Amino acid sequence: MSAPRIMVVEDEDALGVLLRYNLEAEGYEVEVIERGDEAELRLQEAVPDLLVLDWMVPAVSGIELCRRLRQRPATERLPVIMLTARGEEADRVRGLSTGADDYLVKPFSMPELMARVRALLRRARPELLSSVLKVGDVTLDRESHRVYRGEVEVRLGPTEFRLLEFLMQHPGRVFSRAQLLDKVWGEAVYIDERTVDVHVGRLRKAVNLDGLPDVIRTVRGAGYSIE
Numbered sequence: 001m002s003a004p005r006i007m008v009v010e011d012e013d014a015l016g017v018l019l020r021y022n023l024e025a026e027g028y029e030v031e032v033i034e035r036g037d038e039a040e041l042r043l044q045e046a047v048p049d050l051l052v053l054d055w056m057v058p059a060v061s062g063i064e065l066c067r068r069l070r071q072r073p074a075t076e077r078l079p080v081i082m083l084t085a086r087g088e089e090a091d092r093v094r095g096l097s098t099g100a101d102d103y104l105v106k107p108f109s110m111p112e113l114m115a116r117v118r119a120l121l122r123r124a125r126p127e128l129l130s131s132v133l134k135v136g137d138v139t140l141d142r143e144s145h146r147v148y149r150g151e152v153e154v155r156l157g158p159t160e161f162r163l164l165e166f167l168m169q170h171p172g173r174v175f176s177r178a179q180l181l182d183k184v185w186g187e188a189v190y191i192d193e194r195t196v197d198v199h200v201g202r203l204r205k206a207v208n209l210d211g212l213p214d215v216i217r218t219v220r221g222a223g224y225s226i227e
Contacts, residue, residue, distance in 0.1 A: 003169045004121055005029045005048040009039040009065070010083065011057045019052065022110045023117070025183060027169040036060030040068065047074055049125055050117060053100070055084035063098050070099035079124045081116055083108070133168040135226055138207060138215055140168055149209050159184070160203040167216075167226040176223040200224055 006023055010016045011034045023030045031048070033039040037059035043051075051069075055062040062082060069075040082100040101124075102116050131143040139148045145161060147154040156164065162184050167175070175183070177193040185191065204216045217225045 003027050003029045004050065004125070005031070006050045006052060006117070007039065007042070007048040008032045008052045009036065009057050009062065010034065010052070010054045012054075018110070019113075022114065023052075026114055026117075027166065028117075029170075034058070036062060036065045040065055043069065043075060043078075047078060050079045050081070050121055052081050052083065052113075052117070055082060055086060066099045077124070079120045081113070081120065133165065135168050135171045136215060137212075138164075138168070138226070140165055147207070149207055149212065152209060154206050154209075156203065156206055159199050160206065163199055163203055164207070164226070167224070170225075172225060172227055174217075174219045174223050174225040179223065196224075 004027075006028045008016060008019045008023070008030060010019060010032065016032045016034070020030045020032050031042070033042060034057065036057045039053075039057070040060055053062040053066060057065075060068075062084075066080055066082065069078060069080070080100045081102045081104060083104050083106060085106045101120055104113060104116065131141060133140045133142070137150045140161075141147075142165065147156055147161065147164065163180065166180070166184050177196040180196050181191065181193060185195075200216060200218075204214065207216070208214050215226055217227050219225065
């Protein structure tokens, strides 16, 4: 199962970086665009699973872009969260009546935004947030914290579980040691990149049962992926 795709339309560089980091840390595929007209063109090429849209982006405003999206069959049901510095009730009503599904006033907390994103995706596309991930014959159940290779349960430590979960959210994609440290251990944790090799080794040993092919691929000089 591929990760949910989220487009962020935000012209404040610092906020765009912060949104990308937090959304990617939740396992989403993220694209950040700074202008409304560029976002409109991109949405004609590919429709994401959810749009985080700032009201005051240049060229085409967020409110106008939202209005246009609701007039097109391909995007009329696209979940939209509007971000704005406008907190007046009339502005909220206008944003929602234009077609936004949810509305957050700046400054907002990232945990609140993440909760709104999850709730909106769960309502619009419940299959995207399945509690069960499956890649090949490897199954990971997020709710029970259990992993199976075929019918056999695999015992993993908490770090190996998080590492496997992250790789399974992006099957086939190669992640460097630095990227895995950032996404699995967290940006604020300072540990040697060789630690990743140790945990990948433990994961590999646990998941690759006797006689079964290795599902963890090592790409020399690049990193690791699951296939």
